[in-house]
Amino acid sequence: MAAATAQVTEQLGKMTLVSEESMKQKNAAAPANAQMSDMELNGFMQLYERFVRSKGEKKAQLDWAKIQSPDDNMLKPYAELPSPSPEEEAALLNKLVVCKLNGGLGTSMGCKGPKSIIDVRSNATFLDLIVQQIETLNKENSGVDVPLVLMNSFNTADDTDKIIRKYKDAQVNVLTFNQSRYPRILTETLEPLPWTHSDYDAEDWYPPGHGDVYAALMNSGIVDKMLAEGKEYIFVSNVDNLGAVVDTKILKMMADCNSEYCMELTDKTRADIKGGTLINYEGKSSLLEVAQVPKEYVGEFKSIKKFKVFNTNNIWMSLSAIKRIMEKGMELDIIENGKEARGQKVIQLETAIGAGISYFSNACGANVPRSRFLPVKTTSDLLLIQSNLYTLNKGTLVMNPERMFSSTPAITLGPEFKKVAGYNARFGSIPDVIELDHLTVSGNVSFGKKVSLRGTVIIVCQEGSSIMIPDGAILENKVVTGSLAIMDH
Template sequence: MALKRSESLNSVTSYSHEQGDAALTLSAELSKLIMTAPLNLRDEVERNCKGFQTLFDQYMGERGTKISWDKIRPPPAGSIVPHATVAAGEPKAASELSVPLSKLAVLKLNGGLGTSMGCVGPKSVISVRNDLTFLDLCVRQIEHLNDSYGTTVPLVLMNSFNTHDDTQKVLRKYKKTEVKVFNQSQYPRILKETLQPLPKNTDNSDEDWYPPGHGDLYRSFYDSGLLQELLDDGKEWVFISNIDNLGATVDEDILRYVTRPGNDCEFVMEVTDKTRADVKGGTLIEYEGRIRLLEVAQVPKDHEEDFKSVTKFRVFNTNNLWINLHAIKRLVEEESLHMEVIENKKTLDDGRVIIQLEQAVGSAIKNFNGAIGINVPRSRFLPVKKTSDLLLVMSNLYQLRHGTLSMNASRLFDSVPLIKLGDHFKKVKDFLRRFENIPDILELDHLTVSGDVKFGKNVILRGTVIIIAQENDSIDIPQGSVLENKIVTGNLRILDH
């Protein structure tokens, strides 16, 4: 990736002197690290090291501090708007959407790998429906929008060094849609004991480095030159979401809302009602007069149960964000963006504990003028993090049209079933071989499966179904079985009807 800007190491070092011995030592180690980079990559490595030094200095300055629980207030009236309110008004002709769409870019966060589901490479290339990948579905959505309204909404991907090369290879197959890409930063992991960088040179294993969370978007987007390119092309708003959230499609009502004349809102966060399955999701609060995203990592230990309450904190962040491009440019150039640092600890195979310093893109909400939340239907939050999620989106619970999944109209309830799959189903390849085809779950409320269990073709699951194979036992569900409000345990085969 060609970088637009680079900073001299002197500015890193002089800034770090104020941060104490740890920061000073880190700066010296980063200087050595930069000098190991090939000349053609040195500017990029130097930019990354400067960004990491700034993040580290903030971490050291704020280390150990927690949010003051007594200062937390509910979001002020009008700061979270019901989606129905946004959608209210006179019906709009479909043709009127072309002007708002001409001001929009769609950006997907594509830095993650599929390792949590046992896959190699970018998560976005995992097949999720009819042999279509996350990326395929995104491209189809954009193509349908542009074909329907005669617009040129661009699709932008923020990759990481983990996903960039493999994603570039996949993009060659899309002939109709141009997909723009940029890379987020690449930062060195640090050892918890010494707070010094794990890599000693730029040839070290990728495991010594990490992408610093999606909060890095603002600076990397700006530095890539793509932000300015979109502005020059007349784009004013970007819709940002995780690529694995299959509910995050362009919402016409929100688009009209943010692009309406006289709008003074620069940032919209889509939130949705919290359930007991979402207790760790970030939520919106008022803090010291500003609307702010509160994450569980910021909560004092003795208030974590209060944070998880579905009555006190009723909504959570879907990470679907609508942000004004001019505002991003202004805040980056003013260097006035502040986001909380998240300390992410991991243990290496050799037992050493390392720290990754990260930031969340939604935590920047407090920096933008007129920022609000919009309380959207749950259907706009359909992430695929585990194979239990994959079972949902592959099933007849959803219908696929133009790359968009929607709830099957034959489902009698708005809610989706609660599905818990055991370790035998954790990896995608194991999950797929345990189902001859995906069961009919249109009338399912709850499914728990544990142990060595396999499903034959055309199985129907209804109500609450619990299937538990004990250790050294196995259960085969035969073709055509209908399980309704059943508990199945032991070592057995269910006879065909």
């Protein structure tokens, strides 16, 4: 045992451990654009020191035998939640704040600036639709004033502040705050990347995950401001999840049950096998992520038989509970994210909002319909959102009643469609997908106007060739390969 301890001590000694004092000195000596605020520095040091300590400790594993599926009290079936009366609804809405996680860029889809300003439907952006949704709540409920709060990152803050000026006449109070900016860490030496060179670049920094929302909300003063205005609840969700609309049934359930935290989960499909799930662990609600699962149980975790739901990242919380917990201190599980920057291997220390569930009293989950989880991560998702599968009503997407199934089609578009510009160029108009079950497209494929896709459609174009689906074509349960233009209707 002593030998093992000495070995760990020696390993830690080889690391370039950055003390708090040396961090402060380096921060003070760094160029102005490579400095952190005191709050950022303190937050980073807490995360960094926990990370370093964990290197010398044996990681505690969950006792798999103690993991239980949540019962109906811990995971509430959405269909059984009662709706509030009109009077209750207005009172609940007046206690609500809506927060959207707006730190991501649209670079993965070939767009510049915040992802939230990508046109997604009828020349409206994510932000346009969200503002429409909340403005509708404020207009249709007398005396109601639901504010919209955007958590930006250093990547999106400046652009977002310019963009939201267009909403100055909307009946929505739009507020913004920034999440932290932390330095990437060199894997080999554990030195913060910005201070190893003089030519600072934005690539040296990263926003430390959506778990930072707790500290960022507190540090920004938003929590105290909203509590002073009589707000009691905050609904947090990803800005690119167009299904994450305000739902007063969930809000009423929280008020009735005196719950401080509610996580929305939806039924898992084979495409969602890696999503975190709600468990009962030693009598408390906890989030189980695949990274926490012992290797021998990973297959069981991914199975849709035992763990039937996954986290949508739609989170409802008590503002006063956030204040109480953050004043005492919150330590979320660290996600060690390996990356490359400046040609070197680096580490990003991140946290997730769902990991905070165990800190809240009477925390629970709600098993919600899939319609509340409509993220747009790729152009494959964008095709669904833009299609006739949905209609748009006051900023909210509504499933077309002509669709015979509640499930959405599985769509996989090849790399030629990855960027929005290329995607737009390959569709004369968005196809009719009301009767589509599955679509796979690979290679140099283009679609004409008013194309209908039904059942399972697979289109694979050989390298160096092209396939053009002409105007008005109807493809039903077809596999198309080679190089051709389809002429039958």
